[in-house]
Amino acid sequence: MGVFEFDAFAKGTNAIAHTLAELTDKGCITIIGGGDSVAAVEKAGLGEKMSHISTGGGASLELLEGKVLPGVAALNEA
Numbered sequence: 001m002g003v004f005e006f007d008a009f010a011k012g013t014n015a016i017a018h019t020l021a022e023l024t025d026k027g028c029i030t031i032i033g034g035g036d037s038v039a040a041v042e043k044a045g046l047g048e049k050m051s052h053i054s055t056g057g058g059a060s061l062e063l064l065e066g067k068v069l070p071g072v073a074a075l076n077e078a
Contacts, residue, residue, distance in 0.1 A: 004040045013040050021049035033060045 004013035017040060024030045030050045032041050034057030041047050054060040063069055 004036075004043060010040075010043075014044050017041050017044040017046050021046045024049050024051055031060070031064075033057060 002012050003009040020030045020032075020041075028051075030052070032038050032047075032050050032053045034054050038047070038053050038055070041050060041053070047053060056063070059069060063072075
């Protein structure tokens with residue numbers, strides 16, 4: 001993904017976003033992991049096409065890696 005904020009450099013980022021939207025339409029689960037990724041997908045007008053848009057950013061990636069998140073662990077212990 002590139003410097004999508006500038007139209008001259010957004011082609012690659014937009015292509016990835018469109019591919020993900022097409023994959024979602026075919027039944028794949030697509031998760032956008034926060035921050036600039038969310039901004040890029042929203043700027044491309046494709047946010048509604050994704051399965052899930054996370055505002056967790058790095059925490060979402062850690063969860064997908066299988067790491068224990070302190071807040072989630074505390075909820076499980078309650």
